[in-house]
Amino acid sequence: MCDSLEFVRITNQLLTEKMLLRIVPELASGGCTRAGVPVRVQLLGSDPVCLAENAAFIASLGAPGIDLNFGCPSPTVNRHGGGAVLLQFPEQIHAIVAATRRAVPKHIPVTAKMRLGLSDTSLTLDCARAIEAGGADEITVHARTRSDGYRPPARWEWFAQIRETVKLPMVVNGEVWTPEDSQNIRRISGCTDVMIGRGVIIRPDLMRRIKSGDEAMIWTELLPWVIDYYNQLCVRMDPKHAPGRLKQWLGMMRTAYPEAETLYRILRTEREPAAVGKMLAA
Numbered sequence: 013m014c015d016s017l018e019f020v021r022i023t024n025q026l027l028t029e030k031m032l033l034r035i036v037p038e039l040a041s042g043g044c045t046r047a048g049v050p051v052r053v054q055l056l057g058s059d060p061v062c063l064a065e066n067a068a069f070i071a072s073l074g075a076p077g078i079d080l081n082f083g084c085p086s087p088t089v090n091r092h093g094g095g096a097v098l099l100q101f102p103e104q105i106h107a108i109v110a111a112t113r114r115a116v117p118k119h120i121p122v123t124a125k126m127r128l129g130l131s132d133t134s135l136t137l138d139c140a141r142a143i144e145a146g147g148a149d150e151i152t153v154h155a156r157t158r159s160d161g162y163r164p165p166a167r168w169e170w171f172a173q174i175r176e177t178v179k180l181p182m183v184v185n186g187e188v189w190t191p192e193d194s195q196n197i198r199r200i201s202g203c204t205d206v207m208i209g210r211g212v213i214i215r216p217d218l219m220r221r222i223k224s225g226d227e228a229m230i231w232t233e234l235l236p237w238v239i240d241y242y243n244q245l246c247v248r249m250d251p252k253h254a255p256g257r258l259k260q261w262l263g264m265m266r267t268a269y270p271e272a273e274t275l276y277r278i279l280r281t282e283r284e285p286a287a288v289g290k291m292l293a294a
């Protein structure tokens with residue numbers, strides 16, 4: 013199982029400690045979540061020098077690892093030359109990884125996450141090789157191109173070829189929703205490490221079930237964590253935005269838990285943070 017990631021957009025300025033603590037509050041507690049999960053800081057940008065300088069500073073603040081994003085499909089990010097558009101330019105990927113690796117102390121891992129390509133897979137292996145040659149410590153592959161968006165299925169058949177091409181430790185990602193999917197992606201890829209995105213948002217106990225074979229949690233067991241999340245939102249952000257965030261999460265969980273649907277409907281029209289807190293606890 014892989015660490016958690018938190019992404020930071022890098023432009024041409026050196027971010028301040030204050031800005032970084034707002035985006036990655038875990039930096040104030042040894043780079044770990046309250047549950048002790050290390051949070052690597054993921055950088056999104058295109059300029060090797062700016063990325064490297066920011067990476068060095070973030071490492072000095074105690075980040076347990078620096079990850080480089082070569083997969084984000086967001087049009088805004090891509091317009092600024094970052095994320096998945098870099099998959100057209102393996103040399104630039106190499107330059108970014110190499111500069112970042114040089115700037116960050118050796119004991120802190122520098123890793124990279126890529127999609128298979130922008131609109132096709134003609135440069136998939138070149139990009140993976142560029143990441144390895146740049147000195148990355150690990151590669152995560154989301155088995156889709158940018159054009160694939162989030163449409164299923166993910167192209168798991170690509171993992172084996174990438175694993176044979178680069179010798180780096182590899183994390184596989186895409187369309188893991190159940191413990192069975194996790195077993196299947198491991199078998200097909202030959203990799204042991206799996207990254208899960210939407211699956212753990214929708215079923216927050218998924219990692220635990222995969223790791224220990226536990227039974228799925230029922231809604232009444234999950235609800236205290238939902239309440240805790242909401243309370244944290246109210247402390248960490250402008251409380252007026254907290255109800256919206258909560259509703260976003262409940263909206264995603266509706267596919268797995270009928271009780272999330274009920275709660276979503278009850279809260280849908282309520283915008284007042286304290287009222288939402290009361291309704292949650294009721």
Ligand SMILES: Cc1cc2nc3c(=O)[nH]c(=O)nc-3n(C[C@H](O)[C@H](O)[C@H](O)COP(=O)(O)O)c2cc1C
Nearest residue numbers: 018019081125154185186187188207208209210211
């Ligand atoms: C709401 C959301 C936020 C995401 N944020 C990031 C991110 O910051 N960095 C990143 O590399 N991938 C990000 N991803 C992509 C996921 O890490 C993952 O690659 C993708 O969802 C496919 O995996 P899945 O099928 O398990 O969801 C995000 C995905 C979602 C749905």
